[in-house]
Amino acid sequence: MADRQRVSEVAVKNLAIASAMPSESYPSAKVVDRAASAGAVVALAGCLLLPFVEFRPNRIVDGRLLHLLQCAGVWGWVLLAVLLLSLGAALLPGRYRGRGLLAGAVLSFGALLFALGSATTKLMPAGDTPARVSIAGGAWIALVGIAMIWFQGNRVARSHKASAAAALTGTALLVAAWWFGGLSQLSLAVEYRAQADTFWQLTYSHVLLVLGGTLIATVIGIPLGIVAARSGFARAVAIPVVGIIQTIPSLALYGLLVIPLAALGLPTLGTVPALIALTLYALLPIVRNTFLGVSGVDASSIDAGLGMGMSRRQLLWRVEFPLALPLVLEGLRAALVLTIGIAAVMAIAGAQDLGTLIFLGWGSIAVDLVLLGAIPMVVLSIIADQGMRALESVVVSPGIRIPREEELSA
Structure with a gap:
């Protein structure tokens, strides 16, 4: 009798769950998309x-x-x-x-x-x-x-x-x-054939410049975001500073870098100032998202880790950072897409990237040459965006992923 009652209770629960679920899981069940x-x-x-x-x-x-x-x-x-x-x-x-x-x-x-x-x-x-x-x-x-x-x-x-x-x-x-x-x-294809060797060299340099700046910003930004989540003083200094850097126009930032670079005996033209500028611009999304992710971890998860006898370091790497990882990856995605566009402006600073083709096209009033530099950056931005989303789907547990619009509307 008890077994039959238990089976009935399970059936009622399953029926309640099924009735609570939408009958169609497709987000496009509207009459017109x-x-x-x-x-x-x-x-x-x-x-x-x-x-x-x-x-x-x-x-x-x-x-x-x-x-x-x-x-x-x-x-x-x-x-x-x-x-x-x-x-x-x-x-x-x-x-x-x-x-x-x-x-x-x-x-x-x-x-x-x-x-x-x-x-x-x-x-x-x-x-x-x-x-x-x-x-x-x-x-x-x-x-x-x-x-x-x-x-x-x-x-x-x-x-x-x-x-x-x-x-x-x-x-x-x-x-x-x-x-x-x-x-x-x-005409766009004709411009490509005329610039084929230069085009691929500049694309390669553009990708390296973006990856280099984002990597350096990641090495600096993630620890800085963690420290900001731990210390009120660090938070009061780090978040406003990286926010102010983001508001400085790219050409103005390059101008501000010239004097300290010259004083240190470093090159004021070429890859070095461009790499520093991209690193500074990439800091804000990485620092901010790391800070938000770590500081937003639920207190009950931290208490559970402490109850298991974890040290503060173990708690960070086994509980807090894995739970903050979705937001951290979102920050990296934003930084990559941002620096792909800003890197083009760094051609004024002597960086050899796709911005070189854009400025060369403007100088010669050749619209298709401008497009030859601009279109690959659009493609690179899409690849970076979709690539980071794919990485998130692989390394982040489904239970803690940031829900996309299509998942919210399902």
Whole structure:
């Protein structure tokens, strides 16, 4: 009799838990996915209302603007059709919507690339010519809209396999459009071929500079954040100081570094001042997040560790720091993304990075050369952001991860 009563109690508890759970775990159970539909509308507006490409007699003069259906041929209609399908994917049921949006985004991305290649092939005269075909505002707006659909698809699908398949397919379409679709004749591609050796050297230097500055800031910032969580005096000094450094404009900070570097006999141009500046800028997110993570550990967890006979050092490394790790990694992610952008400005200080291409393009009024330096930084920022999120999913226990927006809305 007692066993039967115990089974009944367990069944009642399970039924209560099941009834408390949402019937659909997909965050996109709404009738219309507003973010994805907005992305599709933005992309369609860019394709239909704004110039798609610009044909110029050479790399620096203004040229003639053309709309999508004027220059892209059949690929223009394909792009519009696929964007409409992506808009329709925003209406799919929750369990199919994520993969539908990813498929629509990837196909729209491929159609956009082939439309650009088709327009370039159609407009470029035969033979060796200084004429250029550049990407105009409509194509960039369309790319932004497609990115909105893609990111929303990743968010809704919540499938690493689907996201990886989409990324691989998008890469394959890019390669195909480059080799077979005429994309290699775009002005941006011409600038890349002219700067190929320099481009990869500058990209490598940019990555090293960012990683070096973030690594030094990590070595300094994490202990400083821990000390700030332990000492009120350290907190009153460290947090405001790193906050003030963050407010100083990058060029002004470089100017302030010149005098002490010269007094110490260190180089005032090149890698050294750039590395110091990036380290100083990366300190705030690392110090602040470490401080918040360690000081925010629940008192009951600390009491449990003390009750087990842990020393203060054991308590820090076995209890407090593991619980603070999600916030610490968020600080590192913010520092990486921040320094990738700031490093470009350090080209003024003589640092050899992607900012060199940007300033060279500005000096010669060559917009595509500016883009050749700017676009890789956007890609590096996305890689850094997603890479740190992936690292967090591996090293942080699921029970203490910082919930993302999609998890909160589930």
